[in-house]
Amino acid sequence: MSGWDFNENKDKLEFTSFPEGITRIRILSAEPKMAWTHWIMKEKRSIICPGRGCPICQIRKQQKEDKQPQTYSVTRRLRIYVYNYDTERIEILEQGITFFEELADMKKELEKEGKLLSGAIFKVKRKGTGKETTSYRIDLDSYEEVDLSDDKYSLEKFQKLSEMFQPHEPKDILRILDGETWNDVFAKPVEETEETFTVE
Numbered sequence: 341m342s343g344w345d346f347n348e349n350k351d352k353l354e355f356t357s358f359p360e361g362i363t364r365i366r367i368l369s370a371e372p373k374m375a376w377t378h379w380i381m382k383e384k385r386s387i388i389c390p391g392r393g394c395p396i397c398q399i400r401k402q403q404k405e406d407k408q409p410q411t412y413s414v415t416r417r418l419r420i421y422v423y424n425y426d427t428e429r430i431e432i433l434e435q436g437i438t439f440f441e442e443l444a445d446m447k448k449e450l451e452k453e454g455k456l457l458s459g460a461i462f463k464v465k466r467k468g469t470g471k472e473t474t475s476y477r478i479d480l481d482s483y484e485e486v487d488l489s490d491d492k493y494s495l496e497k498f499q500k501l502s503e504m505f506q507p508h509e510p511k512d513i514l515r516i517l518d519g520e521t522w523n524d525v526f527a528k529p530v531e532e533t534e535e536t537f538t539v540e
Contacts, residue, residue: 356433358466364425367457372420375505379413383522390507395514421495442478459485
């Protein structure tokens with residue numbers, strides 16, 4: 341924080357957003373982190389599946405046995421740290437398996453040439469805005485190896501990918517399914533401090 345800017349938070353992480361057109365990124369993580377998720381429509385958010393004991397998986401299983409339409413989806417999501425050259429900051433890139441399979445293919449091609457994935461700057465071209473009409477194309481824009489310990493690219497101050505995607509507890513998922521809001525279930529209580537301030 342500096343001066344009177346009480347809201348400044350340079351270390352706050354944002355998720356990478358691809359507007360229509362081209363976005364340039366550099367991959368900073370050695371590998372992505374994967375999790376299975378369920379989309380909660382009323383909350384516009386994803387539940388991270390805990391696997392065994394997941395209430396949503398149980399609902400899906402019962403609906404399948406009853407030959408009923410599935411009311412909850414299951415999706416494999418992956419996250420990786422990137423540097424976004426458009427926003428000039430480190431971000432979390434979260435996409436589905438198809439996007440990362442394309443990245444994996446390009447990684448193999450780079451390795452055949454003795455090059456590092458982190459040295460590549462990719463341009464991601466997005467076409468369309470709707471869920472059914474959006475497509476991505478990934479191309480190599482340029483190649484320049486950099487020092488990843490440099491403050492511009494360093495992940496030292498950020499949470500490790502292995503600590504992300506912590507599965508939600510079945511009891512909390514049940515509360516969401518029973519109608520409680522995301523904030524009711526997952527918001528952390530504000531800790532009171534001993535200090536009090538009086539404005540005269």
